[in-house]
Amino acid sequence: MAHPSTVPPRGRATGRLLGTVAAALLLAGAPAPAPAAAPLPAPAPCTAGTGPYQRELEEHLGRPVDGVQSEADCTAVRAFQEREGIRPADGHASLLTHRTLTAVRARANPNAAKRCPVRPHRVTCVDLDRQLLWVQRDSRVVFVPVPIRTGRDDRETRPGWHEIYWRSRRHVSSLYDDAPMPYAQFFDEGQALHGRPGSLYDNDGSAGCVNLTVPDAARLWDLLTEGGAVYVWGVKPGTDD
Structure with missing residues (x-):
């Protein structure tokens, strides 16, 4: 029977085994761990001015309805444009954005007035x-x-x-x-x-x-x-x- 002092501790033996396996994987061409993803850049400031349909967009997006563009208003309008595929998505409450808003509001029941046979x-x-x-x-x-x-x-x-x-x-x-x-x-x-x-x-x-x-x-x-x-x-x- 081996003397107790000659038996390696269990933890030390396990560590040596794992190190040997890792080295073998590297030699076999196993992929190295992927580097941590870089943080996404902050979105650019939204600088579009007040649009002709400012109040309509503010109301729909839950913004204070004052008809005057703020940076928060601009950001909310831009997010709406991005969701609906409007180009350019610049935060301006334009005619196209308003027409798209009309379409969005009609989606649930466009023929509610029963005008189309x-x-x-x-x-x-x-x-x-x-x-x-x-x-x-x-x-x-x-x-x-x-x-x-x-x-x-x-x-x-x-x-x-x-x-x-x-x-x-x-x-x-x-x-x-x-x-x-x-x-x-x-x-x-x-x-x-x-x-x-x-x-x-x-x-x-x-x-x-x-x-x-x-x-x-x-x-x-x-x-x-x-x-x-x-x-x-x-x-x-x-x-x-």
């Missing part, structure tokens, strides 16, 4: 009053409300029932300086649902078409087909009846 087939609903578009089948919304831009004064989008009669994915206008009209779906004598590259709101309205952002127009293209029903009602703000 309910049918067993898909109906693309174009609400000129609120500048919104959605698609429903029966009472079920299958394409949530999105902001749109419709015809300006004297070029209003025509109300009533329509039918998609022609689709052109990469359409270019032959009437308006070769303007691109991606994902065009024509529903009434040249008026179409289509994407508009750039800003939707850089002038008073379209020449009668229903303009969407390009991503929204692409999603709508994938949903609709020729022969699909389109129903338009209401009056675009700033135009005559």
Whole structure:
């Protein structure tokens, strides 16, 4: 029997064993532990000034409703824009941000006023009053409300029932300086649902078409087909009846 002084303590033996295993793993090419992640940089200060729809955004976001932009207001608006994919997400309470807010508020029940007829087939609903578009089948919304831009004064989008009669994915206008009209779906004598590259709101309205952002127009293209029903009602703000 070995003398007690010649038996290594259990803890010391275990440590030697673990050290031997670790060395073997390193020699075998085992990956080294990952370094600690660097801290994320602080977000840039939000410096956008007061926007035309400041009060509406303040109310929705639970901010003090005074119509005057603060840095906290700006940060809250910017976070809303980032959640909704608005570009630029700069904290400015712009027309696009307000139109998107209108769409967000309508998501739970866009047809609460029952202005868009309910049918067993898909109906693309174009609400000129609120500048919104959605698609429903029966009472079920299958394409949530999105902001749109419709015809300006004297070029209003025509109300009533329509039918998609022609689709052109990469359409270019032959009437308006070769303007691109991606994902065009024509529903009434040249008026179409289509994407508009750039800003939707850089002038008073379209020449009668229903303009969407390009991503929204692409999603709508994938949903609709020729022969699909389109129903338009209401009056675009700033135009005559």
